Amino acid sequence: MEIIKKIWTCILSFLLVAPSSVAQVQMAVVSDVHVMSPSLLKEDGKAFSDYISQDRKMLRESASLLNAFTDSILHSSVKYLLIPGDLTKDGELVSHRYLIDNCLSRLRNAGITILVIPGNHDVNNPHAVEYDGNTKTRVATISRSEFAQIYKDYGYGQAIARDTASLSYVYQLTPRLRILALDATESDQNDFNKDICVTPGRLRPATLLFIKEQLANAKKQGITVIGMMHHGLLEHWQYQNKMIPGYVIDNNLPIASMMHKEGLKVMLTGHSHAQDITQYKGIYDVETGSLVSYPSPYRLITIQGDKMKITTHHINTIDSYSGKISFKDYSKSYETRGFNNFLQKVIPMQMPDSVRTKAIDFLSE
Template sequence: MSLNFRFAVVSDLHIGLPQTIWDHPNRFHLVEVSIPVLERILEDLEQKALDFLLLPGDLTQHGEPDNHAWLQKRLSQLPFPVYVVPGNHDVPNILPNEHSIGLKEFPYYYRQFGYENPEQLYYTCEVLPGVQLIGLNSNQFDTGGKQVGRLDQQQLIWLEQVLSQCQDKLVLVMVHHNVIEHLPDQANHSLGHRYILENGPILHNILKTAGVNLLFTGHLHVQDIAYQEGVYEITTGSLVSYPHPYRILQLCTDNQGKRWLQIESHRVESVPGWENLPQISREWMSDRSYPFMVKLLTSPPLNLPLPDAQKLAPSLRYFWANIADGDAVFNFPEFPTPVRRYFESFSCHTSDGKPALIDNQTTLLLTKN
């Protein structure tokens, strides 16, 4: 089938109505701009003749009913279909409380946006002829009530059954947590592993076996495209964090029947009251980076003594902002050799050391395994 369509991805909206915003000094998120930035993005997308929009989780600041209700109403006013999945912030508790909805309530807010069966936390639907979307739930709770990123066994069995019926379709998969590593040793690092599915390798193997090429995630708040054994994972930065990005994607079929995905990334440059938004949010993030960088320096694999970490951390003030921006290339010649090599390993390089700037603007060739 010759497929040609356009869609967009906006991730980690963290919508917060003014009366719901939590103000704690170390938060990286500029939740104050969530609604005006979303409105600016939607204004642009409404001019793009989209076929649909994907929102891969963290739709709200912290699962507040008012924020879910506001977003549900706003999405219902759009001229194109929208599909969502829950993020960890959308369902922070398994049961509802005075602040947040419970896990099983999420689909009832978003019945128009994928969840035709609100009794189930995952779904599949044909978004266009020959194009099947699968929305997964990566939010689980252990026996102690702690939230973890994982797909339950029942969902994995269901996924394999769905994929077995989609062999002649292009399949798009959306889930909040990362599946493929976007940072060096992300799955094993004490600061990175919570952003990746505990059973990510199992999901990746299922997708690879079924010939699924495209996976859309959020959670990490960075612009990054990772590739592993036939699967591209496209993770999109947060609407409320630098650089306030969103993606517009065009899938085309050429004369030889090959399918190409063109990816364009856009940024919100200003909203009322925040006329220089990228500069403000970059400084906001960097002002709060020192404790994080000290922890990174004193954690494995570097394990630096605290005094050494405290000396180096100021030089890494913009490190995470540059990661979030995508296509980062780092050079720290003044650092001790092991430290220099570690931080430069976060650069967008191929295995032979050449720049691979594909995180924001690129075209991918899709192939069946």
């Protein structure tokens, strides 16, 4: 695995970022943190166990994973941290506060600049609940305007431009580098009466105009722009949009072409809980996996001149874990079990039982 990592890093070190030259910048990217405030689990029991059995996120371990990640960044030379959405389990106000108090403020006090955007879980979410034995009860979530206010020290308060149609903004990271932070979520379509939280993403027409204007402005000034968005800009495997729609934004290829034409070459994304890089006609979608899903990855990025070097790192141990197998093996088995439960609902029941079982096990692995 180390050999593969070194080759992958070498290839990416020749990724052209922009025509203009940028002084060395060191940043980290972590996505889909999905932190669940410990206060939401008032008493462990059937309600939470039932939820966990149908979910592949290590929510019980989310606070410990967040702490381990925070410590790793504090011991690095990183000056900037980008988080492309799904900051919380389900948009609970207490989970947003927990993230800020236990991670973001610690890093900010150490001189690290942090930029965030919302994911589909983070705002106006009817699934924001607390668990108490056999019952679950809704708790406070946050609105779009409250999101911008809560994270005013993490991008929104210092943005050089804000989109009026979404929570998108532009941040001047260095004199020659800007971050185009894009909000493609549709939290205004969530339905509390029907208990629906909308997963797919799209960029509204007004937001597309905002993007085009901001990229044109940067190009005119010779400033490099890197994009950040929760949903994918490009498919990461063939037929992704057809088999599991909702993980790539609507109308993605024309939008990617427009962005590239206006000078954007890199979009940092998350959402799929997968670690991958793909490209389309010169624009790259650098997808970062989830901190609460195996293998708990994050990325370190160094930009030097017109080159971008990307390396992948993992959280392999956490303080709260004391199992008999390694935490890495535990997290892999947890992920496999989650996929197994998911595939039980997807693989046709008409299959012979023996074939169906083998198919589920094979696909989970």
